[in-house]
Amino acid sequence: MTKCGYVSVVGRPNAGKSSLLNWLVGEKLAMVSHKANATRKRSNIIVMHEENQIIFVDTPGLHETEKLLNQFMLDEALKAMGDCDLILFLAPVTDKLTHYESFLEKNKKSVKHLLLLTKIDNVSNDEVLEKMNEYEKYSNKYEAIIPVSIKKATTHADILDEVTKHLPQHPYLFDPEIMTTETLRDIFKEFIRESIFENISDEIPYETDVLIEKVQEKDHIDVVKATIIVQKSTQKGMIIGKGATAIKRIGKDARHKIEKLTGKKCYLELFVSIRKGWTKNKKGLKELGYDVTL
Template sequence: MFNQGKEDTRAGFVAVVGRPNAGKSTLLNYIVGEKLAMVSKKAQATRKRMNIIVMHKNAQIIFVDTPGIHEKERLLNQFMLDEALKAMGDSDLIIFLAPVTDKLTEYEKFLALNEAKGTKHMIVLTKIDHVKQGDILKKLGEYQKYQDKFEAIIPFSVNKKVGKEQLLDEITRHLPESPWLFDPEILTTDNIRDIYKELIRESIFENMSDEIPYESDVIIDKIYEEDHIDKVYATIVVEKETQKGMIVGQKGAGIKRVGKLAREQMERFAGKKIFLDLHVSVKKGWSKNRESLEEFGYIV
């Protein structure tokens, strides 16, 4: 353990869940102060769990970023829902993100899913900068009928910088007394390969429309890490030849755009130059095929 000899420390896993696009990754990146979790305006951008470590006073909080809770459709979606459910069951506490404009039906679905697991939870009311103060108070009132179910409800705004300290204090109160579980200097248990993959995927989400982001994935073929530069060779995998053509674009304009944004984000994260070599390959029906999903690390 990393803090033996220190007294009264706490540590634990906190699953961050909610519907797709509830603001999970935005909230986590703001709390940790780094670009770690994938952020996209498109729903269901996050596919796998990711641990993000935040040190707060005497506590080590290991946030688990999860895919949005949604109905099962194809195999990949089933994997994503299973990832969220596993995180809920494995954690000491759940943070349920509820955009202030949402009806309570999403929260009621979450309560039904969590009933068997029985993990205690808190509600974070997100996107409060989009509405008037009276609307926030009204929504807080609506949640009061479930007040015996949750530990706390906290209004939160990344844009207005409201709620961060209160949220971290409240989480700390509910974590078990424990030595820290990870080196306090690290921000995530994910390796650099996984982070670079997610940053390339985010660039695809930002630069491509329609079904391409949902039917594509990224394989990091090779990384050469040097002091002043990382050389990254990666393949974007899509399901159809037409999708490959759209990503490559006229005279390579599409893949250049994807590569430029990805490289900028990777350099910001790594704090050094990135050489990024991107290719596109077609693997028909990969997101609906169990063996292909396992190859990409999605064990269904």
């Protein structure tokens, strides 16, 4: 009998969740940014390990804030924690234990979890062992603690073998050939958002979103038309840039990401539209796919 189940990947903003998942699946599917709180919604990434199917759920970072959009993001993470068979809690090795202690309080259903120490490449082995010793007082809470280096030391099996141990016996929930339940439209949207985060500074990326207006798949080329949503006219000016330099840079970056995934050429056309205060009211958020119920 095969094993199959949902595994939620959680942690503070910028803990390395999306990078880990892209590494495990061997494709760039999840949005990655050095800026915190880039991931806004849950997404499923499917990994086949031997005869078993693991449905990883990428989540926004666990954090506290009064902003409506951030409340939606926290709710997405909490729902993922409550609806899964196993949790991977990612803890950067240089973090204090307070983030983990906050996670334990939020894990209301006491779903079993693995503790992954991330970002260990820049510290010594002694520092990793010291941090593992600090977590030892919570050893009755987690199933295992695993130091993770996706750059060199860790293999996929180091994580996937341990994850599989804790999954239920169950038939596959998805076709084993697919890597994600996300549509191409969703993935293209995240690639464009990621390119905005990478090419536009300060707080502007946090007040932008992307609407995919059209995706036309042809034999040798994909045609994608999308609108970047901003809140203010000044933001629109910065997204476009002098002589349209900024939006051209965003488009070029996003197009390369799309072409690398699909293996085809991409014609990407970007527009910019102002929706005043969209991040601050439930109606504006819902229109862009963020249904705030709080």
